[in-house]
Amino acid sequence: MTAGFRAAWHVGRVVSRRAETRSAVRLEIEVPTWPGNHAGSHLDIRLTAPDGYQASRSYSIASSGPATRVVLAVDEVLSGEVSPYVVHDLREGDELEVHGPLGRYFVWTPEDPDPAPVQLIAGGSGVVPLFAMADARERQPHGTDFRLLYSARTPDDVFFASELGALTKTRVDIVHTRRSPLGSPRPPGRLTQESLAELTFPAGVAPRIFVCGPTPFVETVSRWLLELGQDPARIRTERFGGSG
Amino acid sequence: MAIINRGFGGRRGTSDPRLPPGQTLVGDWPVLTAGPTPDISTDEWSFTITTETGVQHRWDWGTLHEVGVEDVVTDIHCVTHWSRLGMPWRGVSVDRLFEDVETSCDFVMVRTHDGYTTNVPLDDLLEGQAWIATEADGEALTAEHGGPARLLVPHLYFWKSAKWVAEMRMMPTDQPGFWEQNGYHLRGDPWREERYW
Numbered sequence: 001m002t003a004g005f006r007a008a009w010h011v012g013r014v015v016s017r018r019a020e021t022r023s024a025v026r027l028e029i030e031v032p033t034w035p036g037n038h039a040g041s042h043l044d045i046r047l048t049a050p051d052g053y054q055a056s057r058s059y060s061i062a063s064s065g066p067a068t069r070v071v072l073a074v075d076e077v078l079s080g081e082v083s084p085y086v087v088h089d090l091r092e093g094d095e096l097e098v099h100g101p102l103g104r105y106f107v108w109t110p111e112d113p114d115p116a117p118v119q120l121i122a123g124g125s126g127v128v129p130l131f132a133m134a135d136a137r138e139r140q141p142h143g144t145d146f147r148l149l150y151s152a153r154t155p156d157d158v159f160f161a162s163e164l165g166a167l168t169k170t171r172v173d174i175v176h177t178r179r180s181p182l183g184s185p186r187p188p189g190r191l192t193q194e195s196l197a198e199l200t201f202p203a204g205v206a207p208r209i210f211v212c213g214p215t216p217f218v219e220t221v222s223r224w225l226l227e228l229g230q231d232p233a234r235i236r237t238e239r240f241g242g243s244g
Numbered sequence: 245m246a247i248i249n250r251g252f253g254g255r256r257g258t259s260d261p262r263l264p265p266g267q268t269l270v271g272d273w274p275v276l277t278a279g280p281t282p283d284i285s286t287d288e289w290s291f292t293i294t295t296e297t298g299v300q301h302r303w304d305w306g307t308l309h310e311v312g313v314e315d316v317v318t319d320i321h322c323v324t325h326w327s328r329l330g331m332p333w334r335g336v337s338v339d340r341l342f343e344d345v346e347t348s349c350d351f352v353m354v355r356t357h358d359g360y361t362t363n364v365p366l367d368d369l370l371e372g373q374a375w376i377a378t379e380a381d382g383e384a385l386t387a388e389h390g391g392p393a394r395l396l397v398p399h400l401y402f403w404k405s406a407k408w409v410a411e412m413r414m415m416p417t418d419q420p421g422f423w424e425q426n427g428y429h430l431r432g433d434p435w436r437e438e439r440y441w
Contacts, residue, residue: 007441011247044325048246048247048248048249048252050250050253053256054266055256055257055268056266056268056325057325058324058325081256081257084255085249085252085254094249095247097247099440102440103426103427104425215274215388219388222280222281223281232280233279233359235280236278236279237277239274241272241274
């Protein structure tokens, strides 16, 4: 399952960029030597200033499979030094160095023999690797059931909004924490344990669970999942940001 | 084939000779864990060294502290590119725990209370290089950072500093642990950027 896709340094070229949300861009990067990647893996971007100064950061990959066209969705970290450049300054045609693909654990592959349903739970930009998994599942004619529970601040903060709306093999539920779309049956508010229980596969069907988001979100959600009887060995997590 | 990113470098992280290549100084303390944070009380926590002959040396929370807790101020470096400098820790030196251990093995598989493993050469755990840490930043280690106790091997990338440490099992040859089977380097020296293989 984890064979192939060996990590290495590559040079990519930005072939398209567009606004993803109010604070994020979607980049398509053509990496001619890219070996392909599993859904859920990430890469490092290394930027070099004219005087040789370098900085590297890890970003999840929104695409998967053997293609050399790598899709990223990068959210701006206001205090950061790499993401503001990627969001505001990186242009179509620009080249950049990437190292990857990285990570062989927080991944889902269509060849996975586990027949149990797959539950994806995303907080904010943590949806990126989970979208890659849902998208990989979408391209398979047969396979297990997927659900995605996605916590986003407002409708304007939803990544891959049109793609998520078009998924037919993943049931998508979006919980808006600050502002809900017009006509939404659910008032805005933080995810609760009750809505988590209502909007995810129950422990009785022993789902595989992938949780990705800011550290406090992942800590809270994974604790609730354990209290709801989910098996800790079947929960895979990816966190970003500090604990304060 | 150096790629220059024009206009990059306007905002820079703190530069410091204590930062290994590719690392950035952070003020907060990021959390990286493969699964849910386990809830382990000091009553149920224990730490065992198991030799190749099956002999076990075991400490519970009380007997670990009787060995002697020392202050450590050290830099830590995570493979995901962040570092913290001059961080205060308290813990029990692994040297003290190996005082009565008889082994001819050069490698250790470190196992955690939630079942993960990482491999470390014994030479990287002795001579004042590693601790079973119980406090950081002047407070008891929180569960999300590996409390009640984690391994602290600050001269290697921080995934080697296993959270919720439970056991060191002696091995005659270097075998990859959980993280290493998932693409991380067998040794993980930040100064040589031994991140992935």
